[in-house]
Amino acid sequence: MPGLRLYLAQRISAMVMTPLVLTHLGVMIYAIRGGLGTTEILSRTQGSLLWGSLYGLFVITVSIHAAIGLRVIAYEWFKLSGLLLNLFAILVGLGLLALGGQAVYTVVLA
Amino acid sequence: MSKLSVTKRGDFVKMCIWRGDASGGSFVDYKIPVSETQTVLDAVTWVQRNVEPGLSYRFACRVGMCGSCAMMVNGRPRWTCRTHVSKVIKNNQIRLEPLRNLPVIKDLVCDLSDFFAKWLKANGRFVPTATREHPVKKISPLSRQRQAANAAIECINCAVCYAACDAVEQYPNYLGPAALNRAWTLVNDVRDDGKRERLRAITADGGCQCCHSQHGCASHCPNELNPARSIAGLKQVAVTAIFKGEV
Ligand code: SF4
Ligand code: SF4
Ligand code: FES
Numbered sequence: 001m002p003g004l005r006l007y008l009a010q011r012i013s014a015m016v017m018t019p020l021v022l023t024h025l026g027v028m029i030y031a032i033r034g035g036l037g038t039t040e041i042l043s044r045t046q047g048s049l050l051w052g053s054l055y056g057l058f059v060i061t062v063s064i065h066a067a068i069g070l071r072v073i074a075y076e077w078f079k080l081s082g083l084l085l086n087l088f089a090i091l092v093g094l095g096l097l098a099l100g101g102q103a104v105y106t107v108v109l110a
Numbered sequence: 111m112s113k114l115s116v117t118k119r120g121d122f123v124k125m126c127i128w129r130g131d132a133s134g135g136s137f138v139d140y141k142i143p144v145s146e147t148q149t150v151l152d153a154v155t156w157v158q159r160n161v162e163p164g165l166s167y168r169f170a171c172r173v174g175m176c177g178s179c180a181m182m183v184n185g186r187p188r189w190t191c192r193t194h195v196s197k198v199i200k201n202n203q204i205r206l207e208p209l210r211n212l213p214v215i216k217d218l219v220c221d222l223s224d225f226f227a228k229w230l231k232a233n234g235r236f237v238p239t240a241t242r243e244h245p246v247k248k249i250s251p252l253s254r255q256r257q258a259a260n261a262a263i264e265c266i267n268c269a270v271c272y273a274a275c276d277a278v279e280q281y282p283n284y285l286g287p288a289a290l291n292r293a294w295t296l297v298n299d300v301r302d303d304g305k306r307e308r309l310r311a312i313t314a315d316g317g318c319q320c321c322h323s324q325h326g327c328a329s330h331c332p333n334e335l336n337p338a339r340s341i342a343g344l345k346q347v348a349v350t351a352i353f354k355g356e357v
Contacts, residue, residue, distance in 0.1 A: 002319050002320060003315070003319065004313045004317065004319045004348055004352065004357065005352070006319075007319035007345075008349055008352055011349075075280075076280045
């Protein structure tokens with residue numbers, strides 16, 4: 001059962017994600033059509049506050065949005081509920097955060 | 111699929127009617143003579159008068175006003191008194207079941223207690239701000255709020271939308287399209303004094319946030335109301351209330 005606050009969190013994360021997804025797609029197309037290789041891409045992203053915060057924000061909103069969305073699906077289709085349901089959503093959220101965080105770390109900081 | 115051919119006098123149509131009660135049941139086939147402009151409700155009545163006096167179903171007005179004759183017709187919820195046999199027949203047959211999402215009492219009759227209890231739970235009751243001693247309040251029919259209320263007001267409580275709603279199926283607590291549509295008319299009624307409790311009701315467990323916005327309700331409502339749009343309005347009210355710290 002989605003509560004009002006989860007509903008709101010999902011809408012807000014979607015709002016934040018929309019321009020980020022478009023930016024990401026734009027960047028992908030630009031990088032590939034421009035023929036940029038791994039080293040060139042990394043040379044632009046390493047240590048960049050802009051790319052770091054952009055993709056950092058992207059990862060956070062995706063984790064929130066996907067966790068809430070999958071929580072609904074788990075409730076409706078797999079009949080999870082109560083503590084188990086929330087645990088599932090939290091694990092999904094944290095898992096995505098860890099995976100995405102690691103990717104951002106690699107591209108920007110490592 | 112044969113359409114108009116079956117409306118000729120002298121033709122027959124097969125009607126599979128669900129017979130049973132809360133403990134279970136099955137479909138029973140009946141052969142019904144069809145006539146032009148015959149409604150599904152007419153056909154059910156024919157079965158009861160001529161073949162199966164024990165068949166239970168509900169109706170009152172027969173003109174689309176009382177909202178009591180709704181059933182699942184070939185898998186879709188419809189008001190049967192205003193549904194022509196010729197319009198819904200498929201492969202020369204019609205399958206009738208009690209409304210979805212509601213407990214069955216017997217045959218085509220459902221228990222609507224939950225449905226109506228949710229109207230009360232959504233605070234769908236008008237709470238007056240004035241008494242008969244007060245002058246009548248003037249409300250412009252052109253005001254934005256009155257227009258929003260008017261667009262949603264002509265509900266006949268038929269529960270067709272409730273039967274069409276997947277969120278009701280998934281969340282037994284969900285107030286459902288009809289009750290929330292009613293709440294929306296009152297949210298927009300400037301004479302009403304129940305706004306605070308209503309806000310609480312529509313944002314609590316089973317409130318407007320359960321709606322998936324897929325418009326199953328709107329595409330089945332026989333009165334062409336759009337409960338999904340009303341619920342979208344309620345969601346806006348709810349979100350504003352969160353930011354104002356009211357819920
Ligand atoms: S739009 Fe909402 S209320 Fe209407 S049928 Fe879909 S889930 Fe139910
Ligand atoms: S909103 Fe439409 S479908 Fe739902 S109860 Fe009212 S009249 Fe029936
Ligand atoms: S019998 Fe009254 S609406 Fe159908």
